[in-house]
Amino acid sequence: MSRETVSHEDGAIYEFTPDLEALATVDSGAELTIETRDSLDGAVQTESDVIESVPEEVNAATGPIALEGAQPGDVLRVEIEEIRIAEEHGRVITIDGFGLLDGDADIEAPRTRMTPVSADGETLAFDDLEVPIDPVIGTIGVAPESESYTTLVPHDHGGNLDTTDMTAGSIAYFPVFQEGAMLAMGDCKAAMADGEMCGTGAEIATEIDVTLEVIDGDAVDIDLERPLVETDDAWKTIASAETLEAACELANRDAIELLAAEHGFDTTDAYLFSSLVGGLEISQVVDPLVTVRNAVPKAHLSSPF
């Protein structure tokens, strides 16, 4: 069975808009390989290639891919099966005006460190340290409801979520706001810390195997407003906002809604229960909006779909 390939060379976007036009259209159930270029469009190939300021176009997202029959109110299910590294090195950089410690006198920006991939493909080198390769999709999302968001910004449509759980073995769920959903993804990292403090992980080109499905919104009890990710052992709501506190509130509310729907709790009991298991996690603290998730172990929550 051959997988259809959708490459960034065929098309990529730098903005999620409500009126995206499809690069490809596939049926629900499609198995695809999505090729992505690195978030800096190949501009950094050696340590002397530094990025002076955040580029106007960054985080190219391959797509958009329309799902046949997807309608507003439906849910798009993206099973992430494998992410393969597609070049011989990643790069991790500082950019003036960007990052958690931006403006600190001890931090040099711009600086570039190249992180070569080992011969066996298992690790990156940073100086003489070996970092395990664990690829993450940084930017993944769908056409938003009404506003437009560059691929530097995360919001309810997904976008630049920079969430380590967007990795092989996970299943991501997005609200469908527009006909066809219009999925796009890119900005992958060979490795990334929760928080993405300096503003990047080890940025790298990849090939991503996914299976896409449309879930009929009429068959779902909950009203999915924001992205959700299913890992081996947890369901995690994902929310982006101007502050971490505001993102925590949104992510916790979404977790409360899932717990209340499953267990028949009122909002207060679901809130109390949410304070006992799993909990809040940081995705990233650097993009113009910041992103948080609220994990609920699968022992206490089954699929809402």
Added chain:
Amino acid sequence: MSRETVSHEDGAIYEFTPDLEALATVDSGAELTIETRDSLDGAVQTESDVIESVPEEVNAATGPIALEGAQPGDVLRVEIEEIRIAEEHGRVITIDGFGLLDGDADIEAPRTRMTPVSADGETLAFDDLEVPIDPVIGTIGVAPESESYTTLVPHDHGGNLDTTDMTAGSIAYFPVFQEGAMLAMGDCKAAMADGEMCGTGAEIATEIDVTLEVIDGDAVDIDLERPLVETDDAWKTIASAETLEAACELANRDAIELLAAEHGFDTTDAYLFSSLVGGLEISQVVDPLVTVRNAVPKAHLSSPF
């Protein structure tokens, strides 16, 4: 070999001050059992016992315990060997004016839910759900440098850190600011989510087995300014501040300092490396100051002591 017991009935504090007087004095290497009462001093025994507002005295911390010979500039090592549940139920509550979703029209405050401990001591009941018991020390700290902090507040001396890693198997390290260090702990939970969103975990009385050691500050390369916790697989800096963003900055700077000291990195390279492994984690988002940690896997960082 008998362990000395220090009980909250012998003495407990509600404020960490620079001039604490010792309840007990022990030698470095002492193995103790520390008995703690629940954070609400036993005021909540049924679901009709509700807490109308945050009590003036809350989070009783058993102690203080002076370490013979501990001097400012030293480090106090607290190995947490076992935490035993010492009553038959925990309680999780909302209090008006407290908690992540405080003021939300859908959240009832005050409300109390009792969480009975199962016969085998392995789980708590919340309605018909079973929550694994995984006890956490909520408040743990030493006499601060100059300011005083009630046991509701976390800061560089520790205090109300509400950090799930303060659990059996972990080793906590605190800067010694005052002669004797003056350790105190309490406010334990039978279970708690990262974030402690409603403002409590399942608050419960416990017996904590610890081994205490003084590490000579002159023999240590780094200048420990805030608490640090060692888990099975990571070193985690811990920082508290007015906002999560500010706490993230402090925790990341501390992790950078550890990485730079070990690997000879300059600050910028340590910052870049910190963005590839482990990362930022949320401890709690509800105490008057909020608490964050920055995990660095032990694969990339050995003991700074």
